[in-house]
Each structure stands twice: as C-alpha cells, then as structure tokens.
Amino acid sequence: MTNPQPNTAVDHSETPSIAEAAATTEAVIDNVETVIIGNRAEIEHIVVALFADGHILLEDVPGVGKTMLARALAASIDCSFKRVQFTPDLLPSDITGVNVFNQKTREFDFQRGPIFANVVLGDEINRAPPKTQSALLEAMEERQVTTDGTTRPLPEPFTVIATQNDVELGRTYELPLAEIDRFMKKLRLGYPTPKEETQLLERVSGAHPIETVQSVASAEELLRARETVKTIRVSEPIRVYISNLVEYTRQNATLGVSPRGSISLMRGAQARAMLDERSYVIPDDIQTEAPAVLSHRIRTESGTETNTSLIRRALEAVPVE
Amino acid sequence: MSLSTGSRTDRHHQTTQKATGVRRLPVVAILVVMSTFLYIFYTVTTVVGGTQQLVFVVGGAFIAATILGRYVPLRVGIALSIGLLIAGLSVYLLAIPESQRALFSLEQGAQDILTLVTGYSILRLTEAQIWVLSIAPVPTFLTWYLVIRGHDVLAVAAGGGTLLFFILTGDASILVTTIGVVAAVTAVALDTVSVPGGLRSHWDTIAIVVIAALILSSTISVVPGGATQPLFSGGTAVDSESNLVTERDDLSIEGSIELSPEVRFVVESPEQAYWRTASYDRYTGEGWVRTADSRSFDGPESIEQQPGETREITQTVTAEGDLRVLPAAWQPTAVQDQDLSAVQVTNDGDLATTEPLTEGDSYTVVSQHPDADSDVLRSAGVGYPDDIQQTYLQLPESTPDRVGAFTAELTGEDETPYDVARTIETYLRTEREYSLSVTRPDGDIADAFLFEMEAGYCTYYATTMVTMLRTQGIPARFVTGYTPGQQVDDDQWVVRGQNAHAWVEVYFPEQGWVAFEPTPRSAYDDARESQLDTARAAGEENVDTAGSDTSEFETTPSPDFDDRDEPELPDTGSENDTDTENDTDDSDANATGDRSENETRDSLGGDIDQTSLEQLGGTTDDFESEATAESEADPTVPTETYGLAVIGLLGAAIGVHRFGYTTRSYRALWVRFQWRSRDPHTDIERAYDRVETALASRYRPRRRGETPRAYLQIVGRGDDRIQQVRSLYEKSRYGEQVTRDDAITAVSLANDVITETVSIRTLLRN
Incomplete structure (x- = not known):
C-alpha cells in the first residue's frame, strides 16, 4: 500500500533501443540548436519528423533561417546532402537527373540529379512550375525515381526539407494538394525574440556556426531510430482519438484531413513518444503533433477561419479518449 | 434554463395555442378546487337540509357557465356573476325572519361578513340552507365560466377565493383545505408551464412547490380562532374542559380526552346545580354549532323568561383563574356585581362575556330554576312553538335511519315526551360504559355511539340522547357546563376543570327547558376523583383552594349529589312511580331543598347502589390503568403523520434530485472509497478518476479536449503523488500491462491525495 517512492519503472525503463533512439534524437536537436537560436519547439518538430520518416515544409518570410535550419539538420546527420534552388525555369530532370549519351561506351549513362541524396533541401519550392514540382511526388512518397522508363530507388534514409516563401506570391505557384499532402509537417519559424536575436548576432559575428557544425548521428543510427519509432505502442x-480528430476536420472544413494525414499524425506521435523515452503514445503526443501535421492538409471555407484555428478548435472539441 | 432552446417567438406562439393535452391538466386541477368548495356547500346541506336542491342549482350553474362561456365575453360574464351574487344575497335576506331582518343595515351587513370570515361557521347562520342554495351557484358559475373562456388563472382565483372564504369561516376542514390549496397551486403551476415540453422539464419544480404547499397547509392553522386545526398536530388526548366549555360557538367531538384537576371557580349557592355555560342547537353529525346570536345584556327584563314553575337560586361565582364563560344554574335572569357591558345573553338564554374574568373576579346570578315535577312535565303535551320546532328538531341528512328506528322501538310504549326522554336516558346510562379513552368514530357520532361503541364520555351520551330525541320529534339541545363540584361548605362548591360536563335539555311546552342526564354519574365522579387524588399526590398547583383539601366534605364529596345521581337500573320498570315518591322524599329530607332535574329522576336503593358502584368502579379502574398505560407508552402516531412524513421525504428527495445532490452525494462517497477489483487496470483508472473528480470539485473540471497530463500540470502542479497517479494511469490506459503493485500504488496515492486536498464539503458544493 505505502509505496510513495517515484515509480521509476514507469517512465524510464524502456527498451534500450528506445533510450538509444531518444538519445540520438536529443543529440541531433541539441546540435541543430547550436546553429539556430530559439525555435526549440520547431527544431523538435523537424527532428521528430525526420525520425518519423517524414518530409518537412518550412514556410515563412525570407531570412528567418529556413535554409540554415535545413542545412544544420542535414549536417547533424552523417549523410549526403543536396540542395536544389527552385526557379520558374527549373525542369524535372534538373531534379531527378538525365540520361547522358556516353561517347565511349556508346550508351546512355544516367546522370543522377540532386534528388539522390539522404537529405534534399528544396529551396523556395513554390517558385518552380507544377510540372517540376510533380517530379518530387514520386520521390517523396515512393522513395524512387523513374526516368525514361527506368525506376531507380532513392537512398535510405531519404528526407525532403522544402522551404517556401509566402510573401512574394505573385511569382510563385501554389503547391498541388497531392504534393503538399506528402509533407508530414509544415512549420513556420517566425522571427526570433530580441533577446534571441542579440544572441544570434553575437554567435554569427565571427565565423558562421554552420561552417563548423559536426555530425552527431550516422545514417545508420537514424534508420535504426526510425525502426524503433515504429515499435512505439499506439x-x-x-487510435480512436486520432480518428475522431480527423473526422472533426472532415465535418468542419471543405477539405478534411486525408487518411495519409492520420497515418502521419500517428507516426509523428510515435516519434514524439520516443523522444520522451516512452514506449507508448499518449494524447499529449497527439496534441503536440496535430497542428503541425494536420493544418496544411485542410482547406477551410475562405474568410471564416484559418487552418490552424480549425485544428485548435478540433483539439478543444474532440474529447480526449 | 432548458426552455431557452426555443426562441422567444416560438414560445409565445406555443403558449397562445396550448396543446389540448397539456391544457387538460390545469382544468383537472381547477375541477378539484371546485369540488372542494362544492363539498363544503354539500356538508352544510347535509346538516341543514337541501342537498337535492343544491345539486340542482349547482348543476344549473354548470350548464349555464358551459353555454355562456362559449358566447359571452369575459366582462359580461363577470358582471353576470356579480348580479347572481347580489340576487343570491337578496334571496337570503328576504328569507331571514322579519324580526331579525329589521336589525339589518349596511353597517350590520358589513359586520356580518366580517364575523363570517373570522371563523363564524356557515352552520351558525340561522337560515344556512337558504344561504347555501342562493350563494352556491355563484362561484360554481364563475369558476367554470372562466375555465370555458380559457382563463385558467382567473378561474383558480375565483375557485380559490371561494375556498379561502370557507377557510376563514372555518368550514373547510384541514383535509379539504389541503386538497384545495394543492390543487390551486398545481393548476397555476401547470398553467404556467403548459408549453410543449414545459411540464417535462419542470415537473420536479412543480412537485416541490406542491409538496411544500401540502405540508405547510396541513401543519399551519390558517385561522387562529377558526375551526381549522392543524391536521397533524399529534394524536394526544384533548383536555375535556377545553373541548366542552368554550366561549366559541361550535364544538367538535374529539376522541380521547383528559381531565384537569385545577380549580376553576368557587360557587356560593344555597343549593347545588349544574353550572351551565352554553347550549348548542345545530348538530352536524360530527359536532355542535350554536346558531343563536349574542346580544348585550340589558337587565333582567331583556331575558325572555321561560314559562312554568320556577324556583329562584341566587349564586355567587368567584373565578379562581381565567374564566371565559359565565357558569350559572339554568335559567339565569339577572347578573349582578359585574360590569354589565361585558355580559351578553344569547337568544337561547345562555350567558356569555366578551371580557374574560380573571382570578378573584366574582359575579352573582339570579336563576329561575325549573321546578316542575314529573307529572307536570308528563302532561305538558306536544304543542311546540314553531321556532322551537324549526331549530331544535334539526338533524343532519346523513343521520342513519336506524337511529330513529331503534329509538322508536325502544320508546314504543312511552306515551309522553317526558317518558321517552326518561327511557332514552336510562338506556344510555345503563347500556354504555363510561370512558374518557375512546377513539373518535368516523361519521355520525350518535349512530356510532348507539351501534358500534361500547363506551364513551358525556359528550357522546348527550349527543346521542339529543339525536334520539329529535328523531322522535322531541325538541332537545346539547348543553355544556360544569357539574356541581366538590362541596366544601354547606353553601359552597369548588368546581375544577375536570367537572366540565355535557348533558341534555328537553323542551316542554309551557315549562321550557328541562335538563336530563344520560351519563352514569358515579363512574363520572370516580374518574374525576381518582384524577384529583393523582394530581394531589403529584403536588400539582391550583388543585385545591380555600379548604377544599381539608374540608370535612372532602372524604365524601357531595354525598347528596352522589346518592341522587346513581344511575338507574334497567329493571326499574316502575321508575316513574318511584320517581315521584323520591322526589318528595328528597325534597323533604334534604336541607338544601335541591329540586334540580337530577333529583326528579332519582331512584334510590342502598344495595343496588352498592352493586352498581362496584361494577362501575371496576370499570373505572380498568379505564384508569388503560389510560395511564396509553399516555405513557403513547404514541400511536396517526397514519396521517406517517403519510405526511413520506410526502415530505419524497419532496426532499425530489429537491435533492433537482439541485443535483444525489449525484453529488454519490460522488462524494465514490471519491472517498474505492473497492479493489481483480484487474489492476480498472483499479488504476478508477484511482485516477477519483483524483480527477476530487480536483475537479476543488478547482475546475478537466475540459473536453484537455489531456490528463495537461490538466494535472495546471491543477495538480507540484504534487508528485498526483503526477505518479497520472503516469500510472497513462501507462495503464495507453501503454502496456500494469502490475498489481502499480495498482496498489495508485490507489494508495489517490487515497492520500484525496484525503489531504479535498473535503466532503467541497465535493458537495459543486
């Protein structure tokens, strides 16, 4: 009856792999934080998405560190990193790669595009026309690229971090829904606080920290952590709670969350639980993940409500199971 | 509230066209209100006659209201009702005997109404029958007319107003009052919520209001001086004196009564007599009413002295305590030494006072006592004056026929009214046992005493005798007062509360009213004597006065009286003859020269007396022990009290339900105690629920979309135990298997947290 000592078995006696994965995740987050000042929550979101095997879309005004964040993340993992600057004249083959005729062998050799990397940073993705953007679709969902009838698998791990600028909308293309749905999360960074900005200025006054950032995890470790995430109990x-949340968006928005959205939410929550060294998902994980995972997947009636406010409403209205 | 679901306009619309099903309920309640006052009219007519006519006029009023209600607008209908009322009152005024009508003036009329509504029963109106028949159609018509017009609340006001009038006159019994009040409240309440769905959402409120009205109306006496007594005041025995000797004009017959040994007054008189205080003429089947009016005393000449032979008795009465009546021997003709303005004389010749006497006050009354012997009375004949016949032959319509039939058979051989009276008197004295401990019968008292009861006290004897006499066409009335009391000197009698008594007076043409005593006197005296001894032994105050405890007469209280008052034996077939002899014997032998009505009817015989004394004494002893045992063990709590208690509890339960206390009390218990189950998951989740409930009552409930963790980070911050219970709960609900140890930990932590942080009061508050 009287056993008032904290029950350490509850939160901390997870399988070693969970603790290990959590440690890896923590290390990556801390490492990114050495480059990006503030935005701890967003960094966590991005790292969690990375470990949940999801792609990330960063949307914000220029200059708040979207690209820097993506680069820091890629640098933290010991893996290949490619960057594509999307422009209106960018062609699909500029991303996927092209077959080049080899004079010596008299054969076409496939010249791999920048998509063949572990981490691909697509900068200002909405500046490319839909045709080019669609080149990303197959890569993001199926982890493979098909050119001239030949399908080539992408390396593991494969993560797309895209940024888009939402101020100069005149020269942009709206991302097709099918593509936007393939991003696990859409995040905004926002401006740093004055205090953070002061700290940021101090940090970049000499050499930029991104130049010296070291990788803290191998691609191997990332893959193992992803496997661990899949073992987190839901x-x-x-599951009922997720379904109810998703159903709520379908009832209250012109376009609700797709089943892919609910899978993403579950996966994100699993990774979130892993980060917390927990072997099971709790509603708090769902609530933390839901705004980032769901809000870019819905279309509300224009003028009445923003996507985020609808998700917030859903979280308030749907009873926690 | 729950009504807010419908918009305002919707509600208005619904109210204006009430669904017929909902509308029917208030009408039923109004019909109940109507039936209460119609029942009162009916009870009056059953006493004074005219029930058939009442049914006719009320039925007519109903039909007229039904027809006119459809076509005649409200204003005209109300004017019609007022006209009807004026017409009814006019009919009544015309019916009043001319002698009394002459007295009528506007001022007098207003005063009469005031008198009526201060507890003056309708039954006391001389022409009560005509009053009922002319007035009854008015409220019937008005109430039903308003119902037909759809003005439910006005109808309740009309019907309830009529009932209120009867409550004020004291004619409405407490049960009728209760039913009427509850029905009126229900009608108004139902009318108020008669929107679709209104009843369903407000039934509990209505139930509470109705039950409150029910309990209040049955426990609070509406009129301080009125006849309405609290219905549930308890089943204790009534003081015989307050029941018998009262300044009020009605007398209800009670169940068990008690005797007060306190001294009331001392009489100085050359001879003993029954000290009379009041007479009653109208019998309701359940009690007595005096219809006679009081008027002030203008001196001896204002009293209409009854004819016949009389003997003058001058007596001086000294009050030993508050005295609201003026006891005197029949028939008082002059009052001295007393502020005359306070003295009143009724039409019946009773003395009354408007100002109670206090201790030490005294007055002297000169009475002209009837002195006719039995021969004179026997030859008085049956030439009764009209007004005597009209007033003193009344019987309730409900009087069973068997009373008359039995009396006719009993007195079949008697030729004169005097003989009939004697036979009845003897029959009652010998065939019924005297007991103060009786259960009041339902229905007609006389019938019950004659055919069902085996014992009773003076009220029952006297009531029965009057009823029997009236069935034979002999005018008789019910008289109350005091027996002579304890003789303490040659010309002095001490009268106690326990001497309160009721007897009978019979009217003889040319001779006036002559008293008869149907109560067996020795049993009567024995019961009082032992009561007095008990009181003396207990050292009660006011039991004795000047010399009454040391007097030489004490050991043998009023020996003469006792001798003379022995009950006659049933086998004294030749009593009439011996009576006359005894009469003369007694008057010669007794220095007091008492020739009271008792004396004229005495039959004496030493050994016979002994026998009857023993016999009656035994009975009395039985009664005494019974009465004592009963009063100690008491409480046969009346069924009504239980009923009221049950209703009260029901109301409380509904109230508790209404204000959510059932769930709250349950929750308070539920939070405190946890029974272990087999499944650790169940135990942990239950422990968490308890903690959450406790915190919810103290702070705020967890919001719908709020996770336990988020909630407890706010309300349970800083308490590791709460966080532990929470994480065990998360593990149990969302995680893997939990162990029995986990469950034990969770429950014990929850117990600690709840005991420390939340009180029962907090749990009940929200």
Missing part, C-alpha cells in the same frame, strides 16, 4: 483509445 493503443486503442489513441
């Missing part, structure tokens, strides 16, 4: 009440 209990019946949690």
Whole structure:
C-alpha cells in the first residue's frame, strides 16, 4: 500500500533501443540548436519528423533561417546532402537527373540529379512550375525515381526539407494538394525574440556556426531510430482519438484531413513518444503533433477561419479518449 | 434554463395555442378546487337540509357557465356573476325572519361578513340552507365560466377565493383545505408551464412547490380562532374542559380526552346545580354549532323568561383563574356585581362575556330554576312553538335511519315526551360504559355511539340522547357546563376543570327547558376523583383552594349529589312511580331543598347502589390503568403523520434530485472509497478518476479536449503523488500491462491525495 517512492519503472525503463533512439534524437536537436537560436519547439518538430520518416515544409518570410535550419539538420546527420534552388525555369530532370549519351561506351549513362541524396533541401519550392514540382511526388512518397522508363530507388534514409516563401506570391505557384499532402509537417519559424536575436548576432559575428557544425548521428543510427519509432505502442483509445480528430476536420472544413494525414499524425506521435523515452503514445503526443501535421492538409471555407484555428478548435472539441 | 432552446417567438406562439393535452391538466386541477368548495356547500346541506336542491342549482350553474362561456365575453360574464351574487344575497335576506331582518343595515351587513370570515361557521347562520342554495351557484358559475373562456388563472382565483372564504369561516376542514390549496397551486403551476415540453422539464419544480404547499397547509392553522386545526398536530388526548366549555360557538367531538384537576371557580349557592355555560342547537353529525346570536345584556327584563314553575337560586361565582364563560344554574335572569357591558345573553338564554374574568373576579346570578315535577312535565303535551320546532328538531341528512328506528322501538310504549326522554336516558346510562379513552368514530357520532361503541364520555351520551330525541320529534339541545363540584361548605362548591360536563335539555311546552342526564354519574365522579387524588399526590398547583383539601366534605364529596345521581337500573320498570315518591322524599329530607332535574329522576336503593358502584368502579379502574398505560407508552402516531412524513421525504428527495445532490452525494462517497477489483487496470483508472473528480470539485473540471497530463500540470502542479497517479494511469490506459503493485500504488496515492486536498464539503458544493 505505502509505496510513495517515484515509480521509476514507469517512465524510464524502456527498451534500450528506445533510450538509444531518444538519445540520438536529443543529440541531433541539441546540435541543430547550436546553429539556430530559439525555435526549440520547431527544431523538435523537424527532428521528430525526420525520425518519423517524414518530409518537412518550412514556410515563412525570407531570412528567418529556413535554409540554415535545413542545412544544420542535414549536417547533424552523417549523410549526403543536396540542395536544389527552385526557379520558374527549373525542369524535372534538373531534379531527378538525365540520361547522358556516353561517347565511349556508346550508351546512355544516367546522370543522377540532386534528388539522390539522404537529405534534399528544396529551396523556395513554390517558385518552380507544377510540372517540376510533380517530379518530387514520386520521390517523396515512393522513395524512387523513374526516368525514361527506368525506376531507380532513392537512398535510405531519404528526407525532403522544402522551404517556401509566402510573401512574394505573385511569382510563385501554389503547391498541388497531392504534393503538399506528402509533407508530414509544415512549420513556420517566425522571427526570433530580441533577446534571441542579440544572441544570434553575437554567435554569427565571427565565423558562421554552420561552417563548423559536426555530425552527431550516422545514417545508420537514424534508420535504426526510425525502426524503433515504429515499435512505439499506439493503443486503442489513441487510435480512436486520432480518428475522431480527423473526422472533426472532415465535418468542419471543405477539405478534411486525408487518411495519409492520420497515418502521419500517428507516426509523428510515435516519434514524439520516443523522444520522451516512452514506449507508448499518449494524447499529449497527439496534441503536440496535430497542428503541425494536420493544418496544411485542410482547406477551410475562405474568410471564416484559418487552418490552424480549425485544428485548435478540433483539439478543444474532440474529447480526449 | 432548458426552455431557452426555443426562441422567444416560438414560445409565445406555443403558449397562445396550448396543446389540448397539456391544457387538460390545469382544468383537472381547477375541477378539484371546485369540488372542494362544492363539498363544503354539500356538508352544510347535509346538516341543514337541501342537498337535492343544491345539486340542482349547482348543476344549473354548470350548464349555464358551459353555454355562456362559449358566447359571452369575459366582462359580461363577470358582471353576470356579480348580479347572481347580489340576487343570491337578496334571496337570503328576504328569507331571514322579519324580526331579525329589521336589525339589518349596511353597517350590520358589513359586520356580518366580517364575523363570517373570522371563523363564524356557515352552520351558525340561522337560515344556512337558504344561504347555501342562493350563494352556491355563484362561484360554481364563475369558476367554470372562466375555465370555458380559457382563463385558467382567473378561474383558480375565483375557485380559490371561494375556498379561502370557507377557510376563514372555518368550514373547510384541514383535509379539504389541503386538497384545495394543492390543487390551486398545481393548476397555476401547470398553467404556467403548459408549453410543449414545459411540464417535462419542470415537473420536479412543480412537485416541490406542491409538496411544500401540502405540508405547510396541513401543519399551519390558517385561522387562529377558526375551526381549522392543524391536521397533524399529534394524536394526544384533548383536555375535556377545553373541548366542552368554550366561549366559541361550535364544538367538535374529539376522541380521547383528559381531565384537569385545577380549580376553576368557587360557587356560593344555597343549593347545588349544574353550572351551565352554553347550549348548542345545530348538530352536524360530527359536532355542535350554536346558531343563536349574542346580544348585550340589558337587565333582567331583556331575558325572555321561560314559562312554568320556577324556583329562584341566587349564586355567587368567584373565578379562581381565567374564566371565559359565565357558569350559572339554568335559567339565569339577572347578573349582578359585574360590569354589565361585558355580559351578553344569547337568544337561547345562555350567558356569555366578551371580557374574560380573571382570578378573584366574582359575579352573582339570579336563576329561575325549573321546578316542575314529573307529572307536570308528563302532561305538558306536544304543542311546540314553531321556532322551537324549526331549530331544535334539526338533524343532519346523513343521520342513519336506524337511529330513529331503534329509538322508536325502544320508546314504543312511552306515551309522553317526558317518558321517552326518561327511557332514552336510562338506556344510555345503563347500556354504555363510561370512558374518557375512546377513539373518535368516523361519521355520525350518535349512530356510532348507539351501534358500534361500547363506551364513551358525556359528550357522546348527550349527543346521542339529543339525536334520539329529535328523531322522535322531541325538541332537545346539547348543553355544556360544569357539574356541581366538590362541596366544601354547606353553601359552597369548588368546581375544577375536570367537572366540565355535557348533558341534555328537553323542551316542554309551557315549562321550557328541562335538563336530563344520560351519563352514569358515579363512574363520572370516580374518574374525576381518582384524577384529583393523582394530581394531589403529584403536588400539582391550583388543585385545591380555600379548604377544599381539608374540608370535612372532602372524604365524601357531595354525598347528596352522589346518592341522587346513581344511575338507574334497567329493571326499574316502575321508575316513574318511584320517581315521584323520591322526589318528595328528597325534597323533604334534604336541607338544601335541591329540586334540580337530577333529583326528579332519582331512584334510590342502598344495595343496588352498592352493586352498581362496584361494577362501575371496576370499570373505572380498568379505564384508569388503560389510560395511564396509553399516555405513557403513547404514541400511536396517526397514519396521517406517517403519510405526511413520506410526502415530505419524497419532496426532499425530489429537491435533492433537482439541485443535483444525489449525484453529488454519490460522488462524494465514490471519491472517498474505492473497492479493489481483480484487474489492476480498472483499479488504476478508477484511482485516477477519483483524483480527477476530487480536483475537479476543488478547482475546475478537466475540459473536453484537455489531456490528463495537461490538466494535472495546471491543477495538480507540484504534487508528485498526483503526477505518479497520472503516469500510472497513462501507462495503464495507453501503454502496456500494469502490475498489481502499480495498482496498489495508485490507489494508495489517490487515497492520500484525496484525503489531504479535498473535503466532503467541497465535493458537495459543486
């Protein structure tokens, strides 16, 4: 009866792999933080998405560190990193690669595009026309690229971090829904606080820290952590809760969250639980992940409500199971 | 509230066209209100006659209201009702005997109404029958007319107003009052919520209001001086004196009564007599009413002295405590030494006072006592004056026929009214046992005493005798007062509360009213004597006065009286003859020269007396022990009290339900105690629920979309135990298997947290 000592078995006695994965995740987050000042929550989101095997879309005004964040993340993992600057005249083959005729062998050799990397940074993705953007679709969802009838698998791990500028909308193309749905999360960074900005200025006054950032995890470790995430238990009440949340968006928005969205939410919550060294998902994980995972997937009636406010409403209205 | 679901306009629309099903409920309640006052009219007519005519006029009023209600607008209908009322009152005024009508003036009329509504029963109106028949159609018509017009609340006001009038006159019994009040409240309440769905959402409120009205109306006496007594005041025995000797004009017959040994007054008189205080003429089947009016005393000449032979008795009465009546021997003709303005004389010749006497006050009354012997009375004949016949032959319509039939058979051989009276008197004295401990019968008292009861006290004897006499066409009335009391000197009698008594007076043409005593006197005296001894032994105050405890007469209280008052034996077939002899014997032998009505009817015989004394004494002893045992063990709590208690509890339960206390009390218990189950998951989740409930009552409930963790980070911050219970709960609900140890930990932590942080009061508050 009287056993008032904290029950350490509850939160901390996870399988070693969870603790290990959590440690890896923590290390990556801390490492990114050495480059990016503030935005701890967003960094966590991005790292969690990375470990949940998801792609990330960063949307904000220019200059708040979107690209820097993506670069820091890629640098933290010991893996290949490619960057594509999307422009209106960018062609699909500029991303996927082209077959080049080899004079010596008299054969076409496939010249791999920048998509063949572990981490691909697509900068200002909405400046490219839909045709080019669609080149990303197959890569993002199926982890493979098909050119001239030949399908080539992408390396593991494969993560797309895209940024888009939402101020100069005149010279942009709206991302097709099918593509936007393939991003696990859409995040905004926002401006740093004055205090953070002061700290930021101090840090970049000499050499920029991105130049010296070291990798803290191998691609191997990332893959193992992703496998661990898949073992996190998602209990019946949690599955019901996700379904109810998703159903709520379908009832209250012109376009609700797709089943891919609910899968993403579950995966994100699993990774979130892993980060917390927990072997099971709790509703709090769902609530943390839901705004970032769901809000870019819905279309509200124009003028009435923003996507984020609808998701917030859903979280308030749907009872926690 | 729950009504807010419908918009305002919707509600208005619904109210204006009430669904017929909902509308029917208030009408039923109004019909109940109507039936209460119609029942009162009916009870009056059953006493004074005219029930058939009442049914006719009320039925007519109903039909007229139904027809006119459809076509005649409200204003005209109300004017019609007022006209009807004026017409009814006019009919009544015309019916009043001319002698009394002459007295009528506007001022007098207003005063009469005031008198009526201060507890003056309708039954006391001389022409009560005509009053009922002319007035009854008015409220019937008005109430039903308003119902037909759809003005439910006005109808309740009309019907309820009529009932209120009867409550004020004291004619409405407490049960009728209760039913009427509850029905009126229900009608108004139902009318108020008669929107679709209104009843469903407000039934509990209505139930609470109705039950409150029910309990209040049955426990609070509406009129301080009125006849309405609290219905549930308890089943204790009534003081015989307050029941018998009262300054009020009605007398209800009670169940068990008690005797007060306190001294009331001392009489100085050359002879003993029954000290009379009041007479009652109208019998309701359940009690007595005096219809006679009081008027002030203008001196001896204002009293209409009854004819016949009389003997003058001058007596001086000294009050030993508050005295609201003026006891005197029949028939008082002059009052001295007393502020005359306070003295009143009724039409019946009773003395009354408007100002109670206090201790030490005294007055002297000169009475002209009837002195006719039995021969004179026997030859008085049956030539009764009209007004005597009209007033003193009344019987309730409900009087069973068997009373008359039995009396006719009993007195079949008697030729004169005097003989009939004697036979009845003897029959009652010998065939019924005296007991103060009786259960009041339902229905007609006389019938019950004659055919069902085996014992009773003076009220029952006297009531029965009057009823029997009236069935035979002999005018008789019910008289109350005091027996002579304890003789303490040659010309002095001490009268106690326990001497309160009721007897009978019979009218003889040319001779006036002559008293008869149907109560067996020795049993009567024995019961009082032992009561007095008990009181003396207990050292009660005011039991004795000047010499009454040391007097030489004490050991043998009023020996003469006792001798003379022995009950006659049933086998004294030749009593009439011996009576006359005894009469003369007694008057010769007794220095007091008492020739009271008792004396004229005495039959004496030493050994016979002994026998009857023993016999009656035994009975009395039985009664005494019974009465004592009963009063100690008491409480046969009346069924009504239980009923009221049950209704009260029901109301409380509905109230508790209404204000959500059932769930709250349950929750308060539920939060405190946890029974272990087999499944650790269940135990942990239950422990968490308890903690959450406790915190919810103290701070705020968890919001719908709020996770336990987020909630407890706010309300349970800083308490590791709460966080532990929470994480065990998360593990149990969302995680893997939990162990029995986990469950034990969670429950014990929850117990600690709840005991420390939340009180029962907090749990009940929200």
